[in-house]
Amino acid sequence: MSALIAILFYLATLLFVVGLLQRIRTYAATPAPLKIPTTPAPTTTSGVVLRMTREVVFFESLFKANLWIWSMGWLFHASMALVVLRHLRYFTDPVWGWVAAIQPFGMYAGLTMLAGLCGLWARRLIVERIRYISTPSDHLILLLLIGIAASGLTMKFVAHTDVIAVKNFFQGWMAFSFQPLPSDTVLVLHLLSVVALLVIFPISKLLHAPGVFFSPTRNQTDNPREQRHLSAWAAKLESEK
Amino acid sequence: MAEITAPAYRVIPIIPALKPGAMEGKGPFVASEKINEAIGFPGQLVEDWHDKAIARFGELLQKYRSLRVYMDACVHCGACTDKCHYFIGSQDPKNMPVARQDLMRSVYRRYFTLPGKLFPKLVGARDLTREVLDEWYNYYNQCSECRRCSVFCPYGIDTAEVTMAAREILDSIGYGQKYSNEIIGKVHKIGNNLGLPGPALEDTLEGLEEDVKDATGIDVKFPIDVKGAEVLLITPSADFFAEPHIDSLIGYAKVFHATGTSWTLSSIASEAGNFGMFIGNYEQLRKIALRIREAALELGVKRIVVGECGHAWRVAYSFWNTLNGVGDGAGEVDKFAQMLQKQLDHRYKQPTHICEFTWDHIQQGNLRFNKSLNDKHVITFHDSCNVARGSRMGDLPGGQFEIPRNIIRSVANNFVEMREGTTHEQTFCCGGGGGLLTDDLIDIRVKGALPRMEALHQVQQEHGVNFMATICAICKAQFTKVLPIYGFDRKVVGGVHQLVSNAIILGDQ
Numbered sequence: 001m002s003a004l005i006a007i008l009f010y011l012a013t014l015l016f017v018v019g020l021l022q023r024i025r026t027y028a029a030t031p032a033p034l035k036i037p038t039t040p041a042p043t044t045t046s047g048v049v050l051r052m053t054r055e056v057v058f059f060e061s062l063f064k065a066n067l068w069i070w071s072m073g074w075l076f077h078a079s080m081a082l083v084v085l086r087h088l089r090y091f092t093d094p095v096w097g098w099v100a101a102i103q104p105f106g107m108y109a110g111l112t113m114l115a116g117l118c119g120l121w122a123r124r125l126i127v128e129r130i131r132y133i134s135t136p137s138d139h140l141i142l143l144l145l146i147g148i149a150a151s152g153l154t155m156k157f158v159a160h161t162d163v164i165a166v167k168n169f170f171q172g173w174m175a176f177s178f179q180p181l182p183s184d185t186v187l188v189l190h191l192l193s194v195v196a197l198l199v200i201f202p203i204s205k206l207l208h209a210p211g212v213f214f215s216p217t218r219n220q221t222d223n224p225r226e227q228r229h230l231s232a233w234a235a236k237l238e239s240e241k
Numbered sequence: 242m243a244e245i246t247a248p249a250y251r252v253i254p255i256i257p258a259l260k261p262g263a264m265e266g267k268g269p270f271v272a273s274e275k276i277n278e279a280i281g282f283p284g285q286l287v288e289d290w291h292d293k294a295i296a297r298f299g300e301l302l303q304k305y306r307s308l309r310v311y312m313d314a315c316v317h318c319g320a321c322t323d324k325c326h327y328f329i330g331s332q333d334p335k336n337m338p339v340a341r342q343d344l345m346r347s348v349y350r351r352y353f354t355l356p357g358k359l360f361p362k363l364v365g366a367r368d369l370t371r372e373v374l375d376e377w378y379n380y381y382n383q384c385s386e387c388r389r390c391s392v393f394c395p396y397g398i399d400t401a402e403v404t405m406a407a408r409e410i411l412d413s414i415g416y417g418q419k420y421s422n423e424i425i426g427k428v429h430k431i432g433n434n435l436g437l438p439g440p441a442l443e444d445t446l447e448g449l450e451e452d453v454k455d456a457t458g459i460d461v462k463f464p465i466d467v468k469g470a471e472v473l474l475i476t477p478s479a480d481f482f483a484e485p486h487i488d489s490l491i492g493y494a495k496v497f498h499a500t501g502t503s504w505t506l507s508s509i510a511s512e513a514g515n516f517g518m519f520i521g522n523y524e525q526l527r528k529i530a531l532r533i534r535e536a537a538l539e540l541g542v543k544r545i546v547v548g549e550c551g552h553a554w555r556v557a558y559s560f561w562n563t564l565n566g567v568g569d570g571a572g573e574v575d576k577f578a579q580m581l582q583k584q585l586d587h588r589y590k591q592p593t594h595i596c597e598f599t600w601d602h603i604q605q606g607n608l609r610f611n612k613s614l615n616d617k618h619v620i621t622f623h624d625s626c627n628v629a630r631g632s633r634m635g636d637l638p639g640g641q642f643e644i645p646r647n648i649i650r651s652v653a654n655n656f657v658e659m660r661e662g663t664t665h666e667q668t669f670c671c672g673g674g675g676g677l678l679t680d681d682l683i684d685i686r687v688k689g690a691l692p693r694m695e696a697l698h699q700v701q702q703e704h705g706v707n708f709m710a711t712i713c714a715i716c717k718a719q720f721t722k723v724l725p726i727y728g729f730d731r732k733v734v735g736g737v738h739q740l741v742s743n744a745i746i747l748g749d750q
Contacts, residue, residue, distance in 0.1 A: 041638060
């Protein structure tokens with residue numbers, strides 16, 4: 001079982017990294033022939049960096065749109081970031097100082113992450129408009145994330161697993177040596193869910209994470225009168241005449 | 242056709258319940274063979290439309306980063322679901338921005354993503370059937386490309402980009418919309434969207450000179466094709482004869498007169514509008530924009546000023562430098578753009594909006610006004626979508642909101658704002674933009690005007706507003722049509738330069 005999970009993790013990580021890089025390469029390589037920032041937009045590059053930072057860190061546009069989605073969505077994402085960072089302790093030895101420092105916060109973040117996810121799912125189920133646009137995969141991805149959070153919290157607060165052994169497993173995994181995992185159903189469920197998440201990431205709507213950085217309405221500078229903007233394929237139209 | 246009635250005002254800010262299928266139908270008139278072929282599209286729906294459409298979809302995914310990213314990035318969060326004026330007015334769930342995008346995204350997933358190929362039902366993927374194609378035609382002609390949804394999307398997904406791509410695919414298989422394609426044909430053949438030939442235009446301008454002379458006693462000129470003029474004015478052709486557009490044209494002419502600016506119109510570029518944007522076709526967009534380049538080079542003008550037209554200003558401000566070189570900052574080896582940019586006077590922004598032009602002169606003290614001549618009006622300002630969310634004026638972000646308002650305050654005493662959330666970047670479309678300004682779409686146009694009419698009704702009740710100024714030819718035409726249906730006088734809508742025209746002091750008066 002331990003070996004199987006280790007192998008699955010290798011494959012999932014490979015798919016995640018290669019898939020994501022390939023997707024990012026596609027986004028980067030696809031030209032944006034016209035200036036289409038949603039205005040008012042920053043007129044300088046540093047302004048764009050600031051706009052993007054506000055968008056990614058605070059979900060600025062979503063805040064304008066709807067406070068329910070914003071509060072639940074932000075709570076979930078911010079909590080998840082903490083939780084992921086907290087998990088670095090399984091992959092570092094000795095554990096980095098700041099990773100050790102955030103452990104207590106990361107623990108509660110698991111709870112707020114679950115709360116945020118439930119809030120988002122409730123909206124998907126209760127609000128007629130959102131229910132209308134939801135596909136089965138929208139529900140399943142939420143369920144998967146809820147499963148990951150809930151199984152993790154169970155091991156923290158209800159049925160402890162042997163975290164020393166788990167750490168040994170991942171230390172070994174990183175050095176390509178198989179170490180035993182505790183035979184613990186909740187743990188296996190937790191890890192397999194993470195494997196599933198890694199696999200679907202580059203082929204699902206989870207691509208919103210890299211996508212936002214490439215969104216022309218958000219990452220373009222509002223300077224079309226000052227700078228001529230010409231994509232390669234559009235420039236060809238000029239040389240033909 | 243059944244009589245069109247206005248939907249009831251909502252108790253603000255209630256979000257409407259869904260009425261699935263409310264706007265189902267065949268969509269607007271389909272372009273005829275003649276219309277399509279005149280602008281290089283297949284005359285009618287081609288036999289292998291399915292394969293052609295998917296192939297074109299694939300090409301667009303490689304040409305437009307916007308489409309590529311926006312097909313992937315949506316998480317169905319629902320932030321946009323209550324933001325579209327057509328959804329608010331029609332309650333048809335397929336008019337929710339995300340659902341409108343999903344008409345295409347479902348096909349994208351089926352043909353271009355692994356999960357959609359393997360498990361279509363799971364991820365909401367669909368085959369491109371004739372039903373789906375007809376649904377595209379119907380609902381992508383119920384979007385005015387106003388970009389209001391893109392303000393609220395956490396990834397900046399712009400439904401306008403998706404609508405443009407859908408229309409481009411439809412055109413490429415011979416399933417285009419009559420109104421837009423017919424107009425594009427006219428602009429190529431005659432020089433403007435209204436099909437007003439050169440001699441008729443000259444007559445109209447002469448008539449205007451006489452009218453203004455009668456009204457003011459001053460010889461205000463409306464020159465056309467004058468070589469060596471400083472300013473080339475590019476304005477929507479509706480300004481030449483439609484009401485209330487023409488009053489703004491008179492306003493521009495008076496501003497040019499009062500500031501001693503030598504200016505000219507051009508008979509080969511007697512149109513600011515560019516419906517190439519509406520149908521998302523880069524080649525058409527470019528070809529229409531090249532007329533302005535041609536006119537500017539031929540007449541040797543130093544400045545290009547654009548009249549009151551929303552989408553035209555977006556094209557001019559955001560796209561002209563790319564398309565025809567009107568702008569600044571072309572590289573030294575960029576001969577195409579340099580040729581024109583060397584001729585232009587870069588002490589000024591190129592192109593310049595007429596509001597920027599007027600406001601500059603107001604600030605320099607070159608214009609005098611008798612504000613009391615506008616005292617019969619209690620004025621509000623309707624931000625036009627393409628100006629608000631697709632362009633700028635002046636040096637600072639948001640200048641497109643401040644400059645027209647500054648002008649109004651300089652020429653009139655009574656100005657009030659409409660409710661927050663319905664103006665500035667969150668402004669509601671008039672309901673007739675994006676190639677929808679045609680009688681065969683009057684039902685959706687009336688429904689789409691609902692949120693704006695609600696906001697107008699509110700300031701009418703609270704402040705006695707009787708004039709809604711705007712700087713868009715389509716807004717003016719749309720409101721002239723729908724205001725009476727909502728119980729307003731059609732003359733409530735007018736241009737900013739109409740107010741300028743009312744109050745400007747010419748000569749030594």
